Amino acid sequence: MASIKRRADGVWRARYRDPAGKEHARHFSRKVDAQRWLDEVTSTVVTGTYTDPALSRVTVGEWGRRWLDGHAALKPSTRGRYESLMRCHIEPRWGTTSIRAVNVADVESWLADMMARGLAASSVRQAYRVLSLILEHAVRAGRLPRNPAGGASLPRAHPRDKRFLSHAEVQRLTTAAGDYRLVVEMLAFTGLRFGELAALRVGRVDLLRRRLEIAESVTEVNGATVFGTPKTHHRRSVPIPRSLIDELAQVVAGRAPGELLFTSPEGGILRVGNFRKRVFDRAALRGGPARAHPARAPAHRGQPRGVRRSERQSRPTPPRACLGRDDPGRLLRAVRRRPGCRR
Template structure:
């Protein structure tokens, strides 16, 4: 019969198995004896393992191995249910889609504790062989990373397997930056009242969904302002009104000419503060793809331009404002809480500025100061912007 004995350090039990190897068992914080996850060739090896386990328990780093047996499928479902109230509807739908289509089919039946960085690396490689876009792969990885980080925070596993994994590079795409004159041509060629919507994208920097969600109460004719406090998005084919991206509500001054045209448009709307400014012919909220095909793209073609998206107008606005009034003002106009987002994704150098800097630097070389009358490029002058960027 196999013998049993206490560990030399008085913690746990060691017994010899019929195979000649040794099994170690230890008491968890609840006093229940649990076996080691492997057997040992010698009692010395078993003692060393028990000593490490004892330190884990004393330091509060011990994790019940039963918790780690929870599957990725079960934990991801619990995690999504817990975080959903803090997510936008579109984000919820995106996370659910990624979990159901990419995470669960490959990893859903695996225990949390069985995942290793190599497991995640292999999963990413499999997605690449399926020729999924780098963006889709990175989105799926980010969701899995959040799921596994939550498992660590809740003491199901000791560390996340989402570490040291190389992800596919995102292709570098540059927005098509229009000049104010080009943007004005697009506005003039658009059907009414969608020309106003396009003007708001180009000359107020709105996101398309923010423009779709504007209501009568959001326009203050006396102050010449537009309140951006909603966004219309599509989630699983359904239209959902939500707060703007990153929950950044903002009050924007618009060009006086644009404000007057908005005022005339308000006269055509129902006397209801919640009435949408822009709708389908049937008075329904707009769908992006249908709106772009019916109104935006034809206006771009009529203006003699190609490869212009609604988002390019927003990027163009950010570039114009950053160039003339500074990045912080551009960030405010675009609704960014962090100006680095503005420079990374929207504002671009304006052609010819490098030559102007070179000419100005000639004075610097000779020890002269900048022209005192020149703008510093950091004025938070929304009034000046509103008057300068007039769409018509």
């Protein structure tokens, strides 16, 4: 039911009842404006896209926190990334804005501003994706008729050319890594992600069948290490190259199945930053292959069990651009795609 009436003071009052029977009203100085508003509202009721205006007053910041809290199944690393994007890019611009006030023009202006501040196109696209997920959740909850950020023009990401390492290049890198050689070889010739290698336990190394059972991964979230499932949430079996069997046999000998295969010198979990700073960057400078050209491949870093020498001395800063990413394993795992890599 909808109607328009003129009050004694000359103001036009438009009112309607929503599908739940709740009455809503607005006042206008002109009848034509009241009729236009009423037509728009009643059309959404007829088409089934009606949403209660009171529900859409919630801010993007508040609804974003509800959205994130409701995703208990997110991997810790994904949750940490979403929290960072919300804290750094979404809440400063949209935190106090009601979800109904978001529009595609303002979203595109926000994207352009992030690009102008030097943020990478991939990061801009990630921030947009989180905002869009928040608003899409509001649509599913009946707070918005549609996603107001949908259809925004996104910056195009320009991936770097991939460079794959040869067997000889990996050999030079592993030699330069010294006591960390086996970890580097495992990353290069098994294709494991660093978190998977760091979480690999002795009992999941089957030397007779030459298989690794990949069932866990470990990530760092806000400085803390968190164990979880692999990136795909699926266990898998990975072949062990014959050339690594003898060395692995020495590492697993006499150890309990539940122990981590590789640990830090102090016996703790392998930390991603330690290996990159203390081992891989230095190895790349001394004789590794990552000097000449950028590379992109999956990520791993690590510190093997039993290292005795000190890594505390100062080191020159390596040419990060030549590594493609700060993730040495991204470079290493690509070697498996080259002809002649050992099995």
